[in-house]
Each structure stands twice: as C-alpha cells, then as structure tokens.
Amino acid sequence: MRKMRDTNLMILSSDDEDDCDYKPNSHRSYTKNPKSRSFITRTNPRQPKKPRVSGSRSRFSRDSPNLFEVGFPEEDFEELFSGSKVSAGSGRSNVKELWVDKYKPHSLEELAVHKKKVEEVKSWFEERLKTTKNLQGNLINNVVVINGKAGVGKSTTIHVIASHFGARLCEWNTPTPTIWQEHVHNTNTGIQYTSKLDEFVNFIEKIRKYGLIPSSSSEDTKPSIMLLIDDLPMTNGRVAFERLQSCLLHLVRSTQLPTAILVSDYDEADSADHTARRLEQLQLSLENAGACKVSFNPITINSIKKTLSRICRQEQCSVTDEQLDLIAKGSGGDIRHAITSLQLFCVKPDLVLNGSYSTPSYSFGKEDDIDALVSGISFLFGRDETLSLFHALGKFLHNKRETEVANAITPGDAFLVQENFSRLPLKMDAPEKILCQAHGQARPVTDFLHENVLDFISDEAMDDAWHVSSYFSDSDLLLSSFRGMLARYNEAENVLQSAAASVAVRGVLFGNSHPSPPRWRAVQKPKLWQAEKSMLHNQKEIARQRFIAYNGSSSCNVSDVATEYMPVLKWLEHRASGFEDNQALVYCNKTDDESCDRMSLDDKESDISDDEIEEW
Amino acid sequence: MLWVDKYRPKTLDQVIVHQEIAENLKKLVTEQDCPHLLFYGPSGSGKKTLIMALLRQIFGTSAEKVKVENRTWKIDAGSRTIDLELTTLSSTNHVELSPSDVGFQDRYIVQEIIKEMAKNRPIDTKGKKGYKVLVLNEVDKLSREAQHSLRRTMEKYSASCRLILCCNSSSKVTEAIRSRCLNVRINAPKEEQIVKVLEFIGKKEGLQLPPGFAARIADKSNRSLRRAILSFETCRVQQYPFSSNQAIPPMDWEEYVSEICSDIMREQSPKRLFQVRGKLYELLINCIPPEIILKKLLSELLKKLDEELKHEVCHWAAYYEHRMRMGQKAIFHLEAFLAKFMSIYKAFLIATFG
Numbered sequence: 030m031r032k033m034r035d036t037n038l039m040i041l042s043s044d045d046e047d048d049c050d051y052k053p054n055s056h057r058s059y060t061k062n063p064k065s066r067s068f069i070t071r072t073n074p075r076q077p078k079k080p081r082v083s084g085s086r087s088r089f090s091r092d093s094p095n096l097f098e099v100g101f102p103e104e105d106f107e108e109l110f111s112g113s114k115v116s117a118g119s120g121r122s123n124v125k126e127l128w129v130d131k132y133k134p135h136s137l138e139e140l141a142v143h144k145k146k147v148e149e150v151k152s153w154f155e156e157r158l159k160t161t162k163n164l165q166g167n168l169i170n171n172v173v174v175i176n177g178k179a180g181v182g183k184s185t186t187i188h189v190i191a192s193h194f195g196a197r198l199c200e201w202n203t204p205t206p207t208i209w210q211e212h213v214h215n216t217n218t219g220i221q222y223t224s225k226l227d228e229f230v231n232f233i234e235k236i237r238k239y240g241l242i243p244s245s246s247s248e249d250t251k252p253s254i255m256l257l258i259d260d261l262p263m264t265n266g267r268v269a270f271e272r273l274q275s276c277l278l279h280l281v282r283s284t285q286l287p288t289a290i291l292v293s294d295y296d297e298a299d300s301a302d303h304t305a306r307r308l309e310q311l312q313l314s315l316e317n318a319g320a321c322k323v324s325f326n327p328i329t330i331n332s333i334k335k336t337l338s339r340i341c342r343q344e345q346c347s348v349t350d351e352q353l354d355l356i357a358k359g360s361g362g363d364i365r366h367a368i369t370s371l372q373l374f375c376v377k378p379d380l381v382l383n384g385s386y387s388t389p390s391y392s393f394g395k396e397d398d399i400d401a402l403v404s405g406i407s408f409l410f411g412r413d414e415t416l417s418l419f420h421a422l423g424k425f426l427h428n429k430r431e432t433e434v435a436n437a438i439t440p441g442d443a444f445l446v447q448e449n450f451s452r453l454p455l456k457m458d459a460p461e462k463i464l465c466q467a468h469g470q471a472r473p474v475t476d477f478l479h480e481n482v483l484d485f486i487s488d489e490a491m492d493d494a495w496h497v498s499s500y501f502s503d504s505d506l507l508l509s510s511f512r513g514m515l516a517r518y519n520e521a522e523n524v525l526q527s528a529a530a531s532v533a534v535r536g537v538l539f540g541n542s543h544p545s546p547p548r549w550r551a552v553q554k555p556k557l558w559q560a561e562k563s564m565l566h567n568q569k570e571i572a573r574q575r576f577i578a579y580n581g582s583s584s585c586n587v588s589d590v591a592t593e594y595m596p597v598l599k600w601l602e603h604r605a606s607g608f609e610d611n612q613a614l615v616y617c618n619k620t621d622d623e624s625c626d627r628m629s630l631d632d633k634e635s636d637i638s639d640d641e642i643e644e645w
Numbered sequence: 646m647l648w649v650d651k652y653r654p655k656t657l658d659q660v661i662v663h664q665e666i667a668e669n670l671k672k673l674v675t676e677q678d679c680p681h682l683l684f685y686g687p688s689g690s691g692k693k694t695l696i697m698a699l700l701r702q703i704f705g706t707s708a709e710k711v712k713v714e715n716r717t718w719k720i721d722a723g724s725r726t727i728d729l730e731l732t733t734l735s736s737t738n739h740v741e742l743s744p745s746d747v748g749f750q751d752r753y754i755v756q757e758i759i760k761e762m763a764k765n766r767p768i769d770t771k772g773k774k775g776y777k778v779l780v781l782n783e784v785d786k787l788s789r790e791a792q793h794s795l796r797r798t799m800e801k802y803s804a805s806c807r808l809i810l811c812c813n814s815s816s817k818v819t820e821a822i823r824s825r826c827l828n829v830r831i832n833a834p835k836e837e838q839i840v841k842v843l844e845f846i847g848k849k850e851g852l853q854l855p856p857g858f859a860a861r862i863a864d865k866s867n868r869s870l871r872r873a874i875l876s877f878e879t880c881r882v883q884q885y886p887f888s889s890n891q892a893i894p895p896m897d898w899e900e901y902v903s904e905i906c907s908d909i910m911r912e913q914s915p916k917r918l919f920q921v922r923g924k925l926y927e928l929l930i931n932c933i934p935p936e937i938i939l940k941k942l943l944s945e946l947l948k949k950l951d952e953e954l955k956h957e958v959c960h961w962a963a964y965y966e967h968r969m970r971m972g973q974k975a976i977f978h979l980e981a982f983l984a985k986f987m988s989i990y991k992a993f994l995i996a997t998f999g
Contacts, residue, residue, distance in 0.1 A: 483918055495985050
C-alpha cells in the first residue's frame with residue numbers, strides 16, 4: 030500500500046506556472062496525481078518551490094490523498110514575497126533562491142542552535158537509533174517533544190541530525206487546507222472530504238501500528254527511520270483537541286520509531302489565545318506520558334550575526350557590522366527571519382527605487398511605522414517587539430520619571446505650563462507605543478489600571494487620586510460613546526478605543542504626581558470583572574423574581590425589586606428563621622459572593638491574577 | 646403575601662391615594678375610546694396599581710388572568726437575524742413587557758411585538774374589532790432609536806392597539822411620544838395620604854397603632870407608598886404590639902451606603918478609597934442601581950456636611966451622575982465622585998483645623 034520512491038525529493042505543487050524559482054539542476058518536481066490534489070486553487074500565484082537539502086530523505090507517497098507532504102511551513106515567508114510583488118519582481122534577477130534555503134545548514138557545525146541543545150537531541154536520537162536496531166519493540170519512550178519559538182531552528186536541527194546519522198526522515202507536515210470552493214468542486218467527483226485532523230489521526234494510527242514498511246529496493250542497507258511531526262494540526266474546540274491529545278498520547282506510549290514532535294511556542298503576549306494554552310496543555314500531557322522534552326531558546330544575537338556574516342561572505346555583499354547587528358537584534362532570535370531580512374536588505378536599493386517602501390507585505394503594526402519613521406529605513410524589517418501586558422502595566426503604574434528636568438529644552442520649544450500641571454519627563458517610550466507593544470486593548474487596560482493604581486498613589490495625595498479617577502471617568506465615557514451605534518464603522522470605534530486607552534494611561538501617569546515609595550507589589554486582576562459577572566447573575570435572578578409583586582399579575586422594575594422587595598423579604602426570612610437580634614441584618618449577600626469567588630477560581634483569568642511585577 | 650400586594654386596590658373605585666385621577670381614568674375608558682397613555686411619577690407612587698386597575702376596568706376580570714411567557718423573538722435585521730429573549734406577561738387583551746431588558750436592541754422588540762399584536766386582534770362580544778393594550782414598563786430606559794420606532798408604530802397601528810407607557814421621569818421620553826399620549830402624572834403621595842393608607846391596613850389587619858407611629862413610618866418612607874407599607878410590615882414582624890418609639894428597620898443597602906459615608910468622612914486617602922470601592926462593588930453586585938446609590942450617598946453626605954461645602958458637593962454629584970448615564974461602567978464615575986468629595990473634604994479640614 031505504501032509506495033516509496035527513491036527520489037531525493039518530491040515537491041508537491043498544484044500549479045507550476047513559473048519554474049524560474051526552481052533550482053533547475055538538482056531537483057525535479059512532480060505534480061501529484063490529479064486525483065489527490067489537482068484542484069487546489071492557490072491564492073498566491075507564486076508559491077515558492079523550495080528545494081530541500083539533498084540527503085537521505087525521501088518522501089513517501091500514498092494513495093490516499095494529502096497524507097504526506099513535503100513542504101515547509103513558511104507561510105510568512107511566502108506572504109512576504111507574494112505580497113510584495115514589486116520587490117520580489119525587481120529582485121528576482123539577482124535573487125535566484127531564498128537564502129534561507131540556500132544556506133540551510135548541512136552539518137551539525139553549521140547550526141546556529143546552541144551546542145548543548147543540539148547535543149542533547151543528537152544523543153537522544155543516537156540512543157534510540159541504536160536500541161531500536163538491537164532490541165526491536167522494547168518499550169522505551171520514543172518521543173521527543175521540541176518546543177521553541179518560531180524560527181529557532183527546530184526542524185532544521187532534526188533534519189541535520191537525521192542526515193548526520195544517515196537516517197531517513199519521515200515527515201508529517203500539515204497538509205494544505207481544503208478551500209471551500211475546492212471542496213464543492215470535489216464533491217462532484219466523489220471525493221470525500223476528510224478533515225485534517227482525521228488525516229493526521231489516520232497517519233499516526235498507521236505509523237503506530239505498522240511502523241514504516243521499508244521499500245524493497247533499499248532493503249539491504251536498511252537505513253534507520255526517524256519520524257518527524259512538524260506542525261500539529263489545528264484543533265478547534267474541546268472535542269477535537271481531546272482527540273488530538275489522545276492520539277498523540279497513544280503515539281508516545283506505543284511508537285517504535287524515534288519520533289520528534291515540534292511545537293512552536295507563541296509569544297507570551299498572545300497567550301490569551303486558546304490554542305496557545307492548549308498547546309501548553311498538550312505538551313504537559315505528552316511529557317507526563319513519558320516523552321522527553323527539549324526547549325529551544327531563541328537564538329543568541331551573536332550566533333545569528335555569525336551566520337549572517339557567513340552568508341554575506343558567500344554572497345559577497347557588503348553589509349556593515351552595525352547593520353548586521355541591527356538585523357540580528359531586530360529578528361528577536363528568529364534566525365529564519367534574520368536571514369530573510371538580510372536578503373531583503375541586500376536587494377533594498379531596488380526596493381527603495383521602486384517606491385515600494387511601504388509595501389503591504391509588512392503586515393507590521395502601527396508601531397513599526399513609527400519605528401520606521403524614527404530610525405529610518407534600517408528598521409524596515411524587524412520583528413515587532415512585544416511586551417507582556419503586565420510589563421506595560423507595571424511601567425504605567427510605577428510611573429518612573431527623570432529626576433530633573435533636562436535643561437536643554439529651549440523656552441520656545443516647550444509649552445509654558447503652570448507649575449502644578451508640569452511633570453518631569455517620562456522615563457519610558459510614549460505610552461501609546463507601549464500600549465501597542467503590549468497589544469493593549471483599551472477596556473482591559475483601563476480596568477487593570479483602575480484596579481491597581483490606588484495602591485501606587487501616596488497615602489497623602491487625595492487630590493491625585495481624584496485626578497486619576499476623573500481620567501478614568503473620561504476614558505469610560507470615550508469607551509462607551511456611540512456604543513452599539515457604530516458597530517459598522519469600526520474605524521471610528523478604533524479611534525475612540527485608542528483615545529480612551531491613551532486618556533486612561535496618560536491620566537494615570539499625569540495624575541499620580543506623588544507616587545508612593547517604590548516597593549514590590551502584585552498586580553491584581555480587576556475585581557470589576559467578577560463584580561460584573563455576579564451582578565449579571567443576580568440581575569437574572571431578580572428578573573425571575575420580579576413577578577412576586579402585584580400577585581404575579583404584573584411585573585415590577587428590577588430596581589424596585591432590588592431596592593425594596595428583596596431587602597424586606599430577606600429581613601422577613603431572617604425573622605422567620607429565628608434570628609431575633611437586629612444585628613442579623615448584616616449585609617447578606619456574603620454567601621453569594623463566596624460562591625462567585627469559587628466560580629471564578631477555575632476561570633481562566635485567575636491564573637494571571639497573581640502575576641507579580643517587579644520593580645524596574 | 647406581602648401587605649403591599651394584599652392591600653393593593655384592584656379596581657379604580659378602591660383607590661385611596663389618587664382618587665381624582667382614578668375618577669378621570671374611569672370616565673375616560675367608559676367612553677370607549679382610550680387614547681395612548683403615559684404614566685409618569687416617582688417610584689412607589691402607584692402608577693402600576695392604577696394601570697392594573699384601569700385594565701381591569703376596561704377588560705373586566707380577564708385582565709387578571711395572565712400568563713408569564715419567556716419567548717425568544719427571531720428578528721430579521723437586514724443581513725442577520727437576532728435572537729432576543731424577553732419575558733412577557735399577557736392576558737387575552739393585554740401584553741406587558743419591559744423592552745429595556747434587552748438592552749440596546751430594544752427597538753426591534755418594540756416593533757416586532759407591536760406588529761404581531763396588531764396581526765391578531767381580538768373580536769369583542771358585539772362582533773366589533775376590539776383593541777389590545779400593550780403595557781410598556783420603563784419607557785424612560787428605552788434607547789433613542791427605540792423611542793423613534795415606537796413613535797412610528799404608534800401611528801401605524803393606532804387602530805388596533807393602545808399603548809400604556811409607564812416610566813419614572815417623562816423628561817427621558819421624547820417629545821414626539823409625549824405629545825401622542827395622554828400624560829398622566831402620578832405624584833408621590835403626601836404623608837397624610839400614606840398615613841391614611843397605613844391606618845386602613847392596620848384596621849384591616851386588626852392592629853393597634855399607637856398615635857404618631859404611622860406618621861413616623863410615612864416620614865421615613867421618603868413619600869413612597871410601597872416603601873411605607875413594606876416597612877410597616879417589617880415593623881409588625883419586628884415587634885407587636887407597636888411601641889410609638891419603635892425603631893423602623895432601614896433597608897440593608899441604605900445602611901450600607903451610610904456606612905460608606907462615615908468611612909469617607911473619617912479618613913481621606915487613596916487606601917480608604919480602595920476600601921470603599923469594595924463596598925460599592927458589593928452594592929452593585931446586589932443590583933442596586935448606581936444612580937440610586939449616588940443619590941443616597943449624596944443625601945447622606947449632605948446631612949453631615951458643613952454648609953460651605955454643600956453646594957460644591959452637589960455640583961460634583963450632578964456632574965458625575967450625568968457622566969454615569971453617558972458612560973458604561975458606573976463604578977468609575979461613582980468612585981470619581983467619592984474621590985472628589987474626599988479631596989474637597991480634606992482640603993476643607995486642613996483649611997479649618999490646620
């Protein structure tokens with residue numbers, strides 16, 4: 030059933046319109062048989078065809094569609110080039126190939142990944158490859174989970190190690206998603222739609238049960254096989270996730286092939302995302318099941334620089350050391366990004382000439398535009414610097430300022446403000462920029478600040494407290510204006526949102542003119558959220574009880590019930606149950622609150638509530 | 646059953662407090678052409694009681710046979726359909742609902758329900774097409790759009806249905822609606838009237854009222870009849886026979902508010918503000934409307950304040966009350982008011998006592 034072709038490589042492509050991207054000599058491309066995959070309509074016209082490292086890797090092709098696929102998950106990269114046609118087009122004459130692929134490391138020495146990590150993974154595989162030869166079927170754990178941010182060389186490391194051992198690497202890459210039109214088209218021809226998760230589960234099941242059947246031709250050499258699962262399929266919803274999890278757990282427990290599962294971490298700032306959380310959960314459960322875990326750190330700036338300068342030497346392009354440094358720093362430990370940036374940098378003259386300075390390919394945020402303005406073109410490519418929300422909040426709350434006014438400001442430049450309105454300059458970037466970096470949403474940021482700011486105001490400074498809370502009031506006004514009415518005009522709402530966030534943040538910074546002495550404080554989760562939740566809950570309760578009035582023949586205002594009926598009824602109940610003293614009339618929703626507390630304990634927000642912010 | 650409900654007048658003839666209005670209403674409906682009505686007045690003045698008595702006057706006892714229905718309305722709003730859940734009370738001849746329950750989507754509810762009601766008109770005994778009555782509560786909380794659409798539906802379906810609107814303040818109802826209705830202002834009952842009602846209930850229950858006791862309850866009730874009757878009943882449970890100097894148990898939330906007041910008068914600091922915030926949350930959690938909290942806060946503060954400060958504090962209370970209505974989260978504005986008060990009061994204390 031499983032056929033193996035002894036080509037070095039097979040590239041899957043749907044529409045081979047421009048072949049000039051290929052490296053013509055060493056690789057051939059196959060179009061897969063139409064049954065499986067001819068209906069892909071690619072949205073980007075020039076999908077980069079990436080020649081792979083020649084090695085002992087080969088690709089398995091099966092009859093059922095989409096199961097194995099050699100591809101490289103470099104969507105960002107594709108976008109970069111397909112999105113900015115101008116730049117790619119102009120640069121094509123001198124850019125035959127993407128440097129990321131051209132300079133893919135072939136040996137362990139070339140890897141920019143930290144030596145220790147590589148060694149760890151390598152020895153792990155070495156052990157497995159040996160033992161599997163000797164004691165086939167011995168149940169030792171055969172799975173390594175490698176995690177790390179995007180572009181730290183997880184897949185590359187595995188590839189290099191595989192070629193180092195001369196092992197054959199069998200890969201799972203997430204297949205291209207089926208587009209709806211494609212699916213509609215296919216239903217006529219009788220091809221069933223299988224979800225990617227189904228395919229993945231099938232694949233894993235087969236691998237687990239039967240292993241890989243070696244092809245007859247290579248039987249004499251019998252190269253060892255490694256399984257690589259790059260990019261787990263996306264799961265949506267609890268059920269799908271559990272399925273994926275159990276499938277992987279089975280794999281961990283019973284596979285006989287040394288397997289590497291690669292998991293990309295996301296930035297902390299994005300961790301509010303459900304998928305990221307789930308991935309963490311998945312890793313944990315795999316680890317518990319006996320998988321070995323290796324985390325790759327972001328690549329150090331020095332080793333990125335080393336790699337970059339090696340490439341520069343080979344490409345014979347002159348890039349100054351500072352520029353390399355800038356690129357390396359801007360990449361944030363993502364070597365793939367750094368190399369791409371370098372390549373882009375080297376074709377930059379064309380880029381600028383073509384006026385594609387602001388090509389849409391840089392899907393970077395506002396802040397990057399600012400950066401570009403500030404630091405000129407050299408910052409054209411850099412990853413977004415991100416801050417965690419708590420980091421940003423801490424900056425605002427601690428309100429660090431210079432100790433004295435810089436005298437250099439000429440009187441003509443500065444606004445003349447009364448003394449009580451003037452503040453020392455901030456020891457940080459513009460608040461708006463920090464907000465951007467922290468992906469701060471206006472509402473939560475305001476809520477967080479509101480919850481925590483009073484703790485940071487000196488105990489004497491009542492006026493400051495008022496200033497701050499009046500700014501919050503302003504910000505709330507901005508956040509709520511045109512509520513609901515502007516749903517269609519998102520633009521306007523965005524402006525309002527950012528204005529509101531800005532008012533809140535600047536209000537905190539300005540108002541808190543007498544910050545309390547610095548010490549270690551925890552940033553609390555807004556109680557407001559919980560209060561609102563229980564308020565809604567109670568409101569529903571009351572709405573249900575509103576028919577107690579008027580003998581059930583009419584309804585009563587919620588507020589009347591809450592302010593008049595409920596207290597009296599409670600009071601009467603107290604009496605009835607025998608509480609004779611008047612003191613029983615303490616505020617009686619304590620129990621309610623407690624139950625709400627308990628409710629919110631397993632709430633997802635609660636795990637961030639105790640995050641501590643240290644003094645900077 | 647609570648006394649408030651037990652001794653609620655069922656018919657317009659039984660009404661004690663607003664007898665004149667009751668007379669007029671009776672005359673109005675016996676002439677068979679009932680205009681749209683808008684009842685407005687403070688809470689606890691008897692609007693709902695009058696409305697129900699009026700319905701009974703029009704439709705007889707069938708108006709009392711109501712069923713509570715929790716319906717989901719599917720509303721086609723251009724590109725999407727909206728599901729709105731709303732509880733209605735209905736008899737064969739009338740429907741009562743509080744459209745403001747559904748928040749800013751209230752306009753759909755108003756249109757949709759009125760349209761549906763207009764579709765199936767009841768036929769009265771003489772074979773003439775009758776009309777249905779739609780009672781809308783809390784009209785002042787309706788959004789502006791909803792009020793506009795209400796106005797249009799009022800015109801369009803005026804043949805088949807009558808609206809009875811009920812709200813606390815007519816100033817929040819648009820001019821257009823007000824001019825299409827007969828406005829009925831229900832005053833808060835005078836203290837003597839409240840005393841009269843309490844004495845009436847006392848007689849029915851066979852209670853001995855010490856002289857001046859009813860007057861004290863009426864005094865405490867803030868001219869809300871409902872409030873007065875409720876506290877009358879709590880007094881009865883608390884201690885009987887009554888003694889004329891018996892303490893009248895206050896509402897728990899009011900006690901809580903005055904606690905907040907004494908808190909902030911005692912100490913003015915951000916830390917105290919933070920503590921008070923917790924108490925405000927608790928009030929809000931118990932669904933005490935923030936406007937009422939603010940009002941009560943102010944009145945409690947005014948009791949204790951020096952004359953000099955009263956004006957300024959009132960000003961800021963009004964300022965933040967306005968913002969609270971414009972804004973979304975009441976706590977921000979309540980807290981801002983408290984912070985302002987604390988800052989004013991602190992400055993005053995320093996100026997006075999050094």
